[in-house]
Amino acid sequence: DSGVTQTPKHLITATGQRVTLRCSPRSGDLSVYWYQQSLDQGLQFLIQYYNGEERAKGNILERFSAQQFPDLHSELNLSSLELGDSALYFCASSVDPTSRANEQYFGPGTRLTVT
Amino acid sequence: AQTVTQSQPEMSVQEAETVTLSCTYDTSESNYYLFWYKQPPSRQMILVIRQEAYKQQNATENRFSVNFQKAAKSFSLKISDSQLGDTAMYFCAFMRSTGGFKTIFGAGTRLFVKA
Numbered sequence: 359d360s361g362v363t364q365t366p367k368h369l370i371t372a373t374g375q376r377v378t379l380r381c382s383p384r385s386g387d388l389s390v391y392w393y394q395q396s397l398d399q400g401l402q403f404l405i406q407y408y409n410g411e412e413r414a415k416g417n418i419l420e421r422f423s424a425q426q427f428p429d430l431h432s433e434l435n436l437s438s439l440e441l442g443d444s445a446l447y448f449c450a451s452s453v454d455p456t457s458r459a460n461e462q463y464f465g466p467g468t469r470l471t472v473t
Numbered sequence: 474a475q476t477v478t479q480s481q482p483e484m485s486v487q488e489a490e491t492v493t494l495s496c497t498y499d500t501s502e503s504n505y506y507l508f509w510y511k512q513p514p515s516r517q518m519i520l521v522i523r524q525e526a527y528k529q530q531n532a533t534e535n536r537f538s539v540n541f542q543k544a545a546k547s548f549s550l551k552i553s554d555s556q557l558g559d560t561a562m563y564f565c566a567f568m569r570s571t572g573g574f575k576t577i578f579g580a581g582t583r584l585f586v587k588a
Contacts, residue, residue: 360517400578400579400580401518403576403577406574413574414574416575448518450518460568460574461508461523462508462576464517464519466516467516
């Protein structure tokens with residue numbers, strides 16, 4: 359158990375809908391990262407937050423947005439869902455991006471299925 | 474833009490033997506971090522080993538070690554005394570150390586350890 363929690367574990371929804379994925383980082387971690395892993399593919403970096411502020415952005419679609427709240431939990435919002443958005447969404451956390459090695463600890467992921 | 478290439482989609486090794494997974498990357502940065510992550514069938518992402526680019530000494534974690542060749546931009550993972558539990562997808566990852574901490578993952582190598 360990495361200490362990073364993600365809810366829900368599974369989500370099934372229809373095209374055109376909107377969903378929110380939630381992540382709670384490890385205690386003491388200030389930075390949260392979101393990744394998308396489509397079937398049998400590598401992880402695609404979406405976005406990173408540090409202490410409530412956006413710090414790095416990957417190939418995140420405009421239909422997707424995220425935020426990190428004062429209690430450091432983060433939410434990833436996916437709207438106007440398409441079949442191709444079906445994937446495993448991971449959240450990871452780290453203490454401080456500038457710290458040595460900046461190890462990221464991953465949550466168990468949320469499996470999103472769009473039908 | 475940074476890229477990470479894992480040229481071996483799939484590999485197999487006999488239990489107790491040694492196997493090396495390859496990873497090359499492309500960057501113009503001089504300081505960065507490199508990681509190997511393991512993803513077993515449970516889909517949990519587990520950090521195996523990390524390397525800071527400014528350190529010349531190769532990282533070692535128990536049966537796992539890396540061969541980091543900075544000039545060649547190569548970062549291979551050696552697994553010694555392979556165990557059945559090492560069966561998993563292995564991802565090589567690059568993280569820049571400045572200007573945001575976007576992490577780039579390779580496509581992965583699926584490793585099968587045979588009894």
